[in-house]
Amino acid sequence: MVSIPVRPIVSSLVRHKAGVFIMACQVALTLAIVANLIFIITQRVALIFQPSGIDEANIIIVDNHWVGPLTLEEAHARTDADLAALRALPGVIDAYADYTIPIAGPWANLTDLSLKPEQKSPTARAETYFADEHAVAAYGLRLVKGRNFETSEVVVGSTEADPTVGSIIITEDLSRSLFPSGEALGKTVFMSNHPRTIVGIVADVKAPQKGTGDHAYKAIFLPVRLADVAGDPYIVRTQSGAAENVRKSLTDILYKTSRLRILDRQEGVQHFGALRAKVFAADRGLVILLTAASIILLLATAGGIIGITTLWVDGRRRALGMRRALGARRRDILGLILAENFFIVLLGILSGSIIALIANISLMHYLALKSLPPTYITLTSLFVLVLGQCAALPPARRAARVPPAEAMRIVPS
């Protein structure tokens, strides 16, 4: 290990005040921006790859609307006829209708859950799915404990406030927040002051609302068969590999059941994956854009360091030659240039960290950001430090190659 020659470094840095300042500035700005970008990218990537908990590869979503006017009874009859036709299709495991879909929404239906009636503030808050005995199979949910709904339990055409709804199925995540230490299965919870018994617990399913918030995996399945007079989306699960064939034949089957519907032959029947891609289109785009911007910024800074250091080295050939002539080894020169770079980048990192935090706080509201955790700054700083050393390496080696004879030259090249 070469000892770091502090004095010559300091004196050379002082001599090139402007250059040092500019290089440090560039490092600082790059660090400030890239740390924030990586933070945004991480959040969006977490959102995009958030598991839904359903059998995504084999699920098809049918966006069906009725030609009105229908009474609620007619809507039920038509929906039942459609679902029967879908379930009879070869390759289809099960199907059911609900107006919300994991991740894709489009509506959030948050409900308060309490352990006692008339409880002041709720124990937990969860999003509801209106399910029947087909929902578990149609989503491919894994029952961890308890059982599925029985046909006799399913209430037809009601709301979540219906007192006759006696049982519910909840996600594991919700069971943990309702009963942190103990068994949730078989217990009674209160929704709008109506008691409901937990008959089943399923592995985590994403709530309809997009997002990674607190209640992302807190979901309740109510045994309520809904039918909207305007029509509901159908969730159809196929055997693995059969999804595309089923998707192609779906519209014809449904139009044969009834022509009085609005069902777009292209957009109306899509794989869950396609729906998911649409939901996250803006996030995906932002991730691509910000990744590109980060790479350009880092390359720009690396390029700047290479450029400035090379020109510096060229300007100091005579001085470097002199050092060599006075006994400095090649690796001493290499170390000198690298150490110079290290100090400049360190200077940049220190000021950049402050700028990063200020930028984050001042733009938080305008850009709808969260506050930047210091880990992002630390890790980005380390990366920038290594990048700086790598960038300084080619000019440092060029400096190390300066022959001692350079000291003798009369005119500096």
Added chain:
Amino acid sequence: MFFYYVTLGIRSLLNQRGITTWMILLIALGVAGTVSTFSLLRALSSNAFAAKAHRLFVPQIDNHGPDYVKAYGIDPVLTLRDVEALRAHDSAHLQAAIFPINLSFVPTDTTMDALQAKGYAVTLDYFQMLDVPFRFGSAWSRAADKEGSNEIVIGNELNQKVFRGANSVGQEIRLDGHTYRISGVLAPWNPLPRFYTYYKDAFDPRAPQLFLPFRQALNLRIPTAGGSYGESSFFPWDMRSEISFISYWVELPDSAAAAQYRNYLHAYADEQRADGRFQWPANVALRDQEDWLNYEHVVPPEARISFVVALGLLVVCAVNTVGLLLARFMRRSSDIGVRRALGGSRSTILFQYLTEAAVIGLAGGLLGAVLTICFLSSLGLVFPVEVARLAHVTFGTLLQAPIIALCMVLFSAAYPILRACRIEPGWQLKSS
């Protein structure tokens, strides 16, 4: 002399090809990124109703209580009973009650699929408030607005599809099992952002195609195609229901009228409390259209983030340019010393290096303009299509690229050039 400097500049740039290319490429990227994200952001922030931005107001009333408001915020829409109360109170100003509806049209040709037309149930004032242009006919009468009637206004596209663009005023159209009589057909009209409903259709590229009298939509119990908030044991169209689903806008002439309206809203909520309907202190809001767009985050944060990042990139480019130019000019200090010793004045040095910087800026700017075209035409790859389609390549945006690049480089070059000019004649010769 100028051309001599241009040649000199180009020659010196060619001398250090790697660094020059790098500088120009970076300037181009920074400039193109800034120009294209700015043009998208500007398109998204432009307001077709800017002239009325401070005259249109949206009242909000907390009808669910503080717990609900703490969890979800105050509803952006009102219940039917509140809308009726507000309408009854103030008849002097324009008021529009609006909720989205979807109605389907079944073609008589049985080989064709039914089609869905989207639009709004609106009160008559909607048309005047938003200056809706009619191609044929007009809106329904005051009486129809009050009682509800089978009159309907359709959009240009629906008129094309069903009546092949002919004047269809007075004709009948059957939608969702009801027969309506057409009272007016709109000219193509889709001003953005569509601020007056709350669901995510602010940049919907498809113009609304149906307008039904608000009263008639309630009479026929046509459900909202948008969201509804809150729970109730009554249906939304019931006057006792606490489900909010109606967007409500009032046009008030000035801030005095707005203050007065705000007081009225507060008094109304207090009155509801006194009546026993609300068990909490009055919580109301009255925002004008501009505030509303910000409050509802109509401009997607992605567009803002992209612009800020592009701006950051441009600043880093500028700093980078300062550093590289400085190092470059300083390295040539002996040349400068010789030139000064041979009689070159400071101003000739200044002029020569300024030319060199301008050459870099111009090259970066021109490449930037080319990149701007590429970026703007491929915005759809990273932004949702309905958002991306709003930004266009115009002569103005293309002109921005070289101008910004030139200004940026000249600004960055100021310090390096200053340093170059300060070099003493002959001093460099002596030192060697």
